[in-house]
Amino acid sequence: MMRPRSQPASVLPGFSVSASITALVVTALIILPLAVLVFRAASLGPAGFLAAAWTPRARAAYAVSLGASVAAACISSVLGLLVAWVLVRIKFPGRRLLDALVDVPLALPTAVAGLVYSTLYVERGWLGQYLVPLGIQGAYSRLGIVLVLVFVSLPFAIRVVQPVLESLDSDTEEAARLLGASRLQTFLRVILPAILPAAATGFALALARALGEYGSVVFISGNMPFKTEIAPVLIVSRLEEFAYAEATAIAVVLLAISLTLLVIVNLLQQRLAQNAQ
Amino acid sequence: MANTLPTKPGRTPLDALLVTGAVATIGLLIVVPLASVFAEAFSQGPQAWWEAIAHDPDTRHAIWLSLTVAPVAVAFNTVFGIAAAWLVARFRFPGRTLLVALFDVPFSVSPVVAGLALVLIFGRQGILGPTLAWLAMKVIFAWPGLVLATTFVTLPLVVRELIPVMEAIGPEEELAAVSLGANGWQVFWRVTLPNIRWALLHGIVLANARAMGEFGAVYVVSGHIAGATDTMPLRVEKLFQEYRTPASMAVASVLAALALVTLVAKVVIERRLEAESRDLAAVRNVAAKSDPSPS
Amino acid sequence: MSIHIRGVSKKFGSFQALDNVSLEVPHGTLLALLGPSGSGKTTLLRIIAGLEWPDAGRIEEDGADVTDRHARHREVGFVFQHYALFRHMSVFENVAFGLRVRKTPDAEVRARVDELLHLVRLDGLGNRKPAQLSGGQRQRVALARALAIRPKILLLDEPFGALDAKVRVELRQWLRRLHDEIGMTSVFVTHDQEEAFELADEVVVMNQGKIEQQGTPDEVFEQPATPFVIDFLGNVNVFHGRVENGRAFWHGVPIAYPDYPHAQARPARVYLRPHELDIARLAATGSPAGQNPNHSAGEEPSLLAEVLRVSRSGPLTRITCQPHNSSGELHVDLPTATARDHSFQPGETVAITPRNVRVFLPDPEYVI
Numbered sequence: 001m002m003r004p005r006s007q008p009a010s011v012l013p014g015f016s017v018s019a020s021i022t023a024l025v026v027t028a029l030i031i032l033p034l035a036v037l038v039f040r041a042a043s044l045g046p047a048g049f050l051a052a053a054w055t056p057r058a059r060a061a062y063a064v065s066l067g068a069s070v071a072a073a074c075i076s077s078v079l080g081l082l083v084a085w086v087l088v089r090i091k092f093p094g095r096r097l098l099d100a101l102v103d104v105p106l107a108l109p110t111a112v113a114g115l116v117y118s119t120l121y122v123e124r125g126w127l128g129q130y131l132v133p134l135g136i137q138g139a140y141s142r143l144g145i146v147l148v149l150v151f152v153s154l155p156f157a158i159r160v161v162q163p164v165l166e167s168l169d170s171d172t173e174e175a176a177r178l179l180g181a182s183r184l185q186t187f188l189r190v191i192l193p194a195i196l197p198a199a200a201t202g203f204a205l206a207l208a209r210a211l212g213e214y215g216s217v218v219f220i221s222g223n224m225p226f227k228t229e230i231a232p233v234l235i236v237s238r239l240e241e242f243a244y245a246e247a248t249a250i251a252v253v254l255l256a257i258s259l260t261l262l263v264i265v266n267l268l269q270q271r272l273a274q275n276a277q
Numbered sequence: 278m279a280n281t282l283p284t285k286p287g288r289t290p291l292d293a294l295l296v297t298g299a300v301a302t303i304g305l306l307i308v309v310p311l312a313s314v315f316a317e318a319f320s321q322g323p324q325a326w327w328e329a330i331a332h333d334p335d336t337r338h339a340i341w342l343s344l345t346v347a348p349v350a351v352a353f354n355t356v357f358g359i360a361a362a363w364l365v366a367r368f369r370f371p372g373r374t375l376l377v378a379l380f381d382v383p384f385s386v387s388p389v390v391a392g393l394a395l396v397l398i399f400g401r402q403g404i405l406g407p408t409l410a411w412l413a414m415k416v417i418f419a420w421p422g423l424v425l426a427t428t429f430v431t432l433p434l435v436v437r438e439l440i441p442v443m444e445a446i447g448p449e450e451e452l453a454a455v456s457l458g459a460n461g462w463q464v465f466w467r468v469t470l471p472n473i474r475w476a477l478l479h480g481i482v483l484a485n486a487r488a489m490g491e492f493g494a495v496y497v498v499s500g501h502i503a504g505a506t507d508t509m510p511l512r513v514e515k516l517f518q519e520y521r522t523p524a525s526m527a528v529a530s531v532l533a534a535l536a537l538v539t540l541v542a543k544v545v546i547e548r549r550l551e552a553e554s555r556d557l558a559a560v561r562n563v564a565a566k567s568d569p570s571p572s
Numbered sequence: 573m574s575i576h577i578r579g580v581s582k583k584f585g586s587f588q589a590l591d592n593v594s595l596e597v598p599h600g601t602l603l604a605l606l607g608p609s610g611s612g613k614t615t616l617l618r619i620i621a622g623l624e625w626p627d628a629g630r631i632e633e634d635g636a637d638v639t640d641r642h643a644r645h646r647e648v649g650f651v652f653q654h655y656a657l658f659r660h661m662s663v664f665e666n667v668a669f670g671l672r673v674r675k676t677p678d679a680e681v682r683a684r685v686d687e688l689l690h691l692v693r694l695d696g697l698g699n700r701k702p703a704q705l706s707g708g709q710r711q712r713v714a715l716a717r718a719l720a721i722r723p724k725i726l727l728l729d730e731p732f733g734a735l736d737a738k739v740r741v742e743l744r745q746w747l748r749r750l751h752d753e754i755g756m757t758s759v760f761v762t763h764d765q766e767e768a769f770e771l772a773d774e775v776v777v778m779n780q781g782k783i784e785q786q787g788t789p790d791e792v793f794e795q796p797a798t799p800f801v802i803d804f805l806g807n808v809n810v811f812h813g814r815v816e817n818g819r820a821f822w823h824g825v826p827i828a829y830p831d832y833p834h835a836q837a838r839p840a841r842v843y844l845r846p847h848e849l850d851i852a853r854l855a856a857t858g859s860p861a862g863q864n865p866n867h868s869a870g871e872e873p874s875l876l877a878e879v880l881r882v883s884r885s886g887p888l889t890r891i892t893c894q895p896h897n898s899s900g901e902l903h904v905d906l907p908t909a910t911a912r913d914h915s916f917q918p919g920e921t922v923a924i925t926p927r928n929v930r931v932f933l934p935d936p937e938y939v940i
Contacts, residue, residue: 011623011643012367012451013461019368021360022376025353029429030382033394036404040397079302086299090292098300100544104307106483107536107543109490111510112529115517116310119317119526126313127305151306183291212387215492215510219517232389236497239393244402251390262385266378449656452623455643456650457670457721467669471660553659556703560710561654 034255041252044245052249057225058234062253065231068142069210072149073157076206077199079150080157087158088165106155110148114219117148121220140222145230148216153206160202164195164272197275201268208261211254311533318530321523329527335504336528339512346420346508347488350427354484355477358435363469365436366443367451377440383432391429392497395422418500423508426494431484438480439473442550446472446557475549482546486539490532573634573724573757574599575620580629582615582781589615591781592629597774599634602751602758604768607778608804613761614653614729616778620759621727622646633725649718649756651728655710657702663689663713664698670721688716691750708739715747719754726751728760732767744771765805769793777801799932802843809844809902813931820931823895825875827929841932846905848928850874851891853914854921874925877902879916884908891916893924 041049052058086092087099105113121128121138131138138144168191176186214232221228223237231254238247319326330336365377383391397403399416409416416422454468470477492510499506507515509532516525575597582590590612597603605613618624620631622643630639638646658666665672667688671681689695692712702710711731718726731747732740748771751758762768768775769789777784777792777800784804785797796802803810813822816837820829822844832838854876877893880901884890889911891904904924906914916922 010368010448011455011625012448013455013464014363015368017461018360018364019370021357022364025357025361025432026376026379029425029432030379033391033398033429034382034386036397037390037394079306082295083299083302086295090296092296094300098303100540101303101307103540103543104311104536107486107490107539108311109492109510109513109529109532109536111490111492111513112314112532112536113310115513115525115529116314116317118517119522120310120313126309151310154302154306208385212385212390212493214387214389214496215490218514232387232493235389235393239396239497244397247393248397251387251393254387255390258385258387258390259382262378262381265385266381449652449654450658452643453650453652453656453717454658454669454673456621456623456646456648457673457717458644458647459669459673460644463673467673468658471658556659556701559703560657560659 037248037251037255040244040248044249048245049249049252052246053253055246057229058231058246058250058253060226061229061231061234061250064142064145064227064229065211065254068145068149068230069207071146072153072210073203073207075146075150076153076157076210077203080154080202080206081161081195081199083154084158084161084165088162102155102158104155105152110152110213110215111219113151114148114216117144117151117216118220121147139220140228142221142228144220144222145217145228148220149210149213152213152216153209156205156209157199157202160205161195161198164198168194194275197268197272201265201272204261204265204268208258208265211257211261311537314526314530314533317523317526320526325523326527326530329524330531333524335507336512336516336524338504339507339509339528340531342420342423342507343489343509346423346427347485349424350431350488351481351484353424353428354431354435355481357432358439358480359473359477361436362439362443362473366440367448380433380436383429388426388430388491388493388495389497392426392494395425395429395494395498399425417498418502418506420506422498423495423506426498427488427491430491430494431487434484434487435477435480438476438483442473442476443469445554475546475553479543479546479550482539482542486536489535575725575757575759576630576632576635577616577620578630578632580616580619580626580631582612582619582624582627588781590619590626593781593783594629595776595783595786597757597759599757600755601773602748602771603760603774603776604772605759605761605776605778606763606765606768606804607784608763610780611778612781613778617727617729617759617761620725621648621650623650647721647723649721649723649726651711651714651718651726651731653729653733655702655714655734657710657713657717659702661701662698663694663700663702663705666702666713667698667716667720669717674721684720685716688720691719692716707735708743711735711743715750724756726756726758728758730762731760732762732764740767747771777804779804796843796930799841799843802930802932807846807903809846809849811842811844811900813840813842814838815840815931815933820929822926822929823875823898825873827926827931829929829931831931832933838933840934843930843932844902844926845928846890846903847888848926849902849904850925850927851893851904851906851914851916852923852925853916854923874923875902877922877924879918879920879922881918882911882916884911891922893922895924896921 044052083102087095118139120126121131121144123129123132125139128138136143138147173186173190176190181189212232214236217230218233221230221233223229223233231250235247235250235254238250361380365373396417399405399409399422401410401417403417416425450468450472451464454464459467490510492514495508496511499508499511501507501511501515503515509528513525513528513532516522516528577593577595580590580593581588593612593616605616607613615624619626622641626639630637632638658669661669664685667685668681671684685698689698692715694709694712694716697705697709702713705713732743735743744767760771772789774786775789775792776786779800785792785801792801793805796805802808811822813820814837815821815829815832817835818828818830818833819826820840820842821827822842875895877895879891879893881892882889883892887908888905889908891906891911893902893904894900895902902924
């Protein structure tokens with residue numbers, strides 16, 4: 001019955017149980033694996049690390065990864081803003097269906113996406129039959145990588161902007177319109193600044209998702225070294241050659257980029273929370 | 278760019294253009310691929326589809342493996358998600374903000390990197406490799422590795438659903454239960470769980486979808502041994518590599534159907550969540566005065 | 573059951589919510605903790621309930637130390653500010669909760685809950701969900717739920733805060749009757765002085781984590797102990813004056829103040845309540861400023877002022893005046909009937925005599 005005064009932070013039960021479970025899982029599943037990864041990379045020494053992580057093939061893979069991911073995140077941000085705007089601001093039949101369809105890439109296994117995209121854009125595919133004669137190669141090309149990355153990252157770009165657009169006060173817009181601003185001016189001066197932090201968060205999330213993506217890209221890229229090989233694919237092929245050191249070094253580079261993005265997303269979301277208040 | 282102010286949010290030519298753009302985006306990027314999965318899967322008739330699914334022992338095993346790995350990973354996630362959300366939403370302690378940021382790490386780390394990290398720990402040359410060999414236990418290239426990798430990539434899904442909901446509900450109901458004499462289990466089962474059930478289910482549905490579909494991390498730790506460690510998504514890839522695209526599409530169509538079921542469940546659950554948050558607002562007297570006791 | 577609070581302190585981060593608070597609540601008392609938000613009244617209530625742990629100090633019930641007893645074993649009825657009803661449970665199950673977790677037999681639960689629902693006049697609403705009730709009904713469910721476990725102590729956090737004015741007054745009187753019938757010790761938190769004075773046997777005024785005054789409603793209202801209390805009660809004329817030689821000076825008008833016999837003058841604040849001022853029409857001209865010729869020698873001298881406005885609000889009429897030798901305003905409240913008899917007009921000169929004056933020196937030692 002009696003409890004030591006100093007012990008409980010709150011009278012609610014379960015602090016030690018929930019803290020133990022959380023600490024165990026976070027340590028075993030997040031901190032330990034990443035620490036091991038970094039430790040193994042560090043054991044290579046600076047020269048060894050550089051030799052493993054900075055080969056011409058690895059550099060090409062980073063370039064393809066970054067280039068395709070940035071391109072995909074940009075496209076996703078623009079298309080995401082368009083879709084979010086339409087879903088929030090315009091009433092039309094089928095709006096709820098469109099809203100539900102936005103989440104398909106979150107639920108659809110990426111392997112399925114990769115498989116179907118690769119068959120859509122080949123010469124005999126549903127879309128390839130029109131595009132390939134025009135010289136547009138949507139499969140086994142860098143364009144193909146960008147296409148699937150847009151697919152997997154689009155929901156992030158939409159879902160972050162959507163609630164902010166919903167919370168935007170339409171009075172402010174109407175006031176701006178009444179003051180004589182055109183629709184474009186209203187958009188650029190009133191709406192865009194308000195949704196910019198959310199759009200930036202969406203971009204960063206889309207970029208993080210695209211950079212790490214593997215399942216869909218292996219199907220569509222053709223995985224040609226120096227041309228269409230992304231960094232995660234290179235990690236896997238090094239691993240399959242039992243070149244652990246090189247795989248680890250490349251993974252650490254990728255990890256560093258991901259964690260940097262995570263920090264940026266967190267900072268942006270703090271900004272977002274402050275703006276909401 | 279019309280300069281007149283519309284009297285109501287009616288449709289202007291620009292609106293029509295924007296709607297067309299959005300529909301085209303979702304249509305080309307999402308609907309067409311989704312439709313083509315089913316079209317391709319059934320292109321040689323339902324019989325061929327059924328044979329590809331049911332008559333290939335490796336495919337059958339892959340389905341079985343997915344159905345055993347995903348629920349276990351989701352169960353881990355559920356326990357972790359509830360514990361972590363309870364910890365973060367109900368207690369204040371140093372390092373809390375950092376902990377919440379750590380929950381997001383699996384979302385931003387490439388699944389391939391995560392898989393590699395698990396190989397470095399549990400693999401034959403990993404730090405626990407000798408110990409596991411001595412215990413005659415296999416983690417990498419085996420079922421435990423698949424569960425670990427799947428749990429890692431789905432880890433944030435449940436906890437991130439629960440934290441905002443628990444924070445919105447606040448601790449008062451639980452404090453009331455404690456003050457009325459309830460013990461920890463009674464508080465959890467009778468007050469907390471009923472309050473978070475829809476958010477929890479939402480998280481579970483999303484985690485399950487992700488777990489069934491996970492590719493990168495599982496690919497790395499599985500060694501993709503047909504009939505042994507291939508899950509459904511890995512089977513899709515293997516059949517594709519073997520130029521058996523129709524069979525690959527058949528397996529893909531099962532996964533796609535599962536995704537559609539997930540989405541329907543998600544929409545239904547989200548309606549319940551909205552209703553619950555309206556209830557919460559009403560009980561907190563925020564909007565109570567406008568709607569006098571509907572029955 | 574009596575409650576003894578001894579030297580309780582509580583900090584939230586760097587915020588001192590309670591600072592060495594001691595308080596006694598005798599058995600059967602209905603006590604109000606009155607104060608502005610952030611004064612520590614809710615924290616004190618939650619510490620009595622065991623919902624917060626004090627950093628220092630003790631809580632005793634009937635002389636037994638319960639400081640370290642967990643909220644779960646305190647057997648205290650607590651009504652939360654927003655009621656904290658279990659949203660997914662019916663009204664019946666809400667009320668039954670405390671009995672169910674004690675594994676009470678079903679028949680007993682049923683009988684007790686029905687009895688309570690009758691007591692709080694919610695018969696027949698047992699199957700409703702909290703969201704289907706009005707604010708006042710929810711409040712009564714919360715009360716019934718708290719009473720179900722037959723607590724010896726009932727604690728209520730702003731029990732009427734979320735209700736509209738009419739329901740609030742009704743529930744207030746009802747709660748008073750309920751307290752008397754059941755014979756518990758009750759403590760409630762409020763920021764509304766009217767509520768505290770109407771409902772409570774004892775009022776405790778709190779400010780910045782400390783108790784400013786404890787007493788019956790009459791004592792607190794008639795003899796506010798500190799400048800804070802008188803300010804918080806509001807509706808008072810405040811002037812900066814001085815004290816010396818056993819007298820306080822208010823706009824040059826001397827008032828007897830034997831508590832300060834020293835020759836050295838000190839600044840002081842003079843508080844005059846509008847209903848404790850006499851006001852009279854000045855009959856003759858040429859009287860010296862600050863002296864009312866209608867008063868005989870030996871009486872309190874009075875202040876001459878010009879009437880600025882006369883405004884009636886219900887049974888009271890407020891006369892706003894400006895003292896002749898000062899720029900500040902002075903309010904005088906009269907019963908409307910009296911004011912009508914006198915029919916004061918703006919612009920005329922009146923003599924104002926205080927019946928009751930409170931003087932506070934900056935040094936609390938010299939407080940009356």
